[in-house]
Amino acid sequence: MEWITRLNTAIGYIEENLTNDIDYEQLGRLACCSSYHFQRMFGYMAGMPLSEYIRRRKMSRAAVDLQSGEEKIINIAAKYGYDSPTAFNRAFQSVHGFPPSQAKEEGRTLKSFPPISFQIMIKGAVQMDYRIEKKDAFRIVGISTPLEAEIEKNFETVPLFWGKAAQDGTIPKLCEKMNSQPMGILGVSACSDTAENWRYYIAAASTAEAGEFEEYTVPAFTWAIFSGQGTGVSIQELERRIVTEWLPTSGYEYANGPDVEVYLDPNPENTKYEVWIPIVKKGE
Numbered sequence: 001m002e003w004i005t006r007l008n009t010a011i012g013y014i015e016e017n018l019t020n021d022i023d024y025e026q027l028g029r030l031a032c033c034s035s036y037h038f039q040r041m042f043g044y045m046a047g048m049p050l051s052e053y054i055r056r057r058k059m060s061r062a063a064v065d066l067q068s069g070e071e072k073i074i075n076i077a078a079k080y081g082y083d084s085p086t087a088f089n090r091a092f093q094s095v096h097g098f099p100p101s102q103a104k105e106e107g108r109t110l111k112s113f114p115p116i117s118f119q120i121m122i123k124g125a126v127q128m129d130y131r132i133e134k135k136d137a138f139r140i141v142g143i144s145t146p147l148e149a150e151i152e153k154n155f156e157t158v159p160l161f162w163g164k165a166a167q168d169g170t171i172p173k174l175c176e177k178m179n180s181q182p183m184g185i186l187g188v189s190a191c192s193d194t195a196e197n198w199r200y201y202i203a204a205a206s207t208a209e210a211g212e213f214e215e216y217t218v219p220a221f222t223w224a225i226f227s228g229q230g231t232g233v234s235i236q237e238l239e240r241r242i243v244t245e246w247l248p249t250s251g252y253e254y255a256n257g258p259d260v261e262v263y264l265d266p267n268p269e270n271t272k273y274e275v276w277i278p279i280v281k282k283g284e
Helices: 002-016 024-030 035-046 050-068 073-079 085-096 151-167 170-177 232-249
Strands: 130-135 138-146 185-190 199-205 214-218 221-230 252-254 259-263 271-281
Touching: 002 024, 002 035, 002 050, 002 232, 024 035, 035 050, 035 151, 035 232, 050 073, 050 085, 050 151, 073 085, 138 151, 138 170, 138 185, 151 170, 151 199, 170 185, 170 199, 185 214, 199 214, 221 232, 232 252, 232 271
Parallel strands: none
Antiparallel strands: 130 221, 138 199, 138 214, 185 199, 185 259, 221 271, 252 271, 259 271
């Protein structure tokens, strides 16, 4: 399928540039989505963050170079983009379990991580409830924090951001502002622009004066809207299933827009929520 072909083209780009700078924006362009959505899809489908995959591939190649004995460690470190032997040593040891200086010792077991190749696997798993809706742009008011270009780093900062908002009284204030659809406290990943401008919003859809809060307009899109119930862990599992099970065979692909989580019930132990992903029909 064309969607899988694009992902594999992006993997080919990584392989060709293991000794150069790997441009995450280019990876997104090759996959016809934003670099944010590419990293998300890759992480869910490969079972590891994109940065970890790249590190493993580089260290697999570095091990071969070390065993050939043709180059010094400092040269191999520079070859794979490490500014210092210390950083290279740390990366190599995290993958192979020992420093690069020991790679040529007889009997040493090195790890090889071959390039990934994506393919469709039909699982026929548990049902997912979803609907397709076209929505006009809507305004939100709330608070925001920058998002990192490597999205796995945000898995630590975003929950802390939510925790602070819950403790400092922000959530009740946002509930007072809420007067538009979608009705719920929103988590919006505004990542359609370049990575330098990515932000995560905790907000409410509102036409009221922003007051102490920031404003952001969620653009008009067609959305695939998935409903669920449970904890934060179950939201991540739903997002994984959307990418790995629904999206590849849906006839749609990611549009270049924000992701939206709508929390319909604030109970943290068993919240009701929706996950909105912006979509376009393939080929449009």
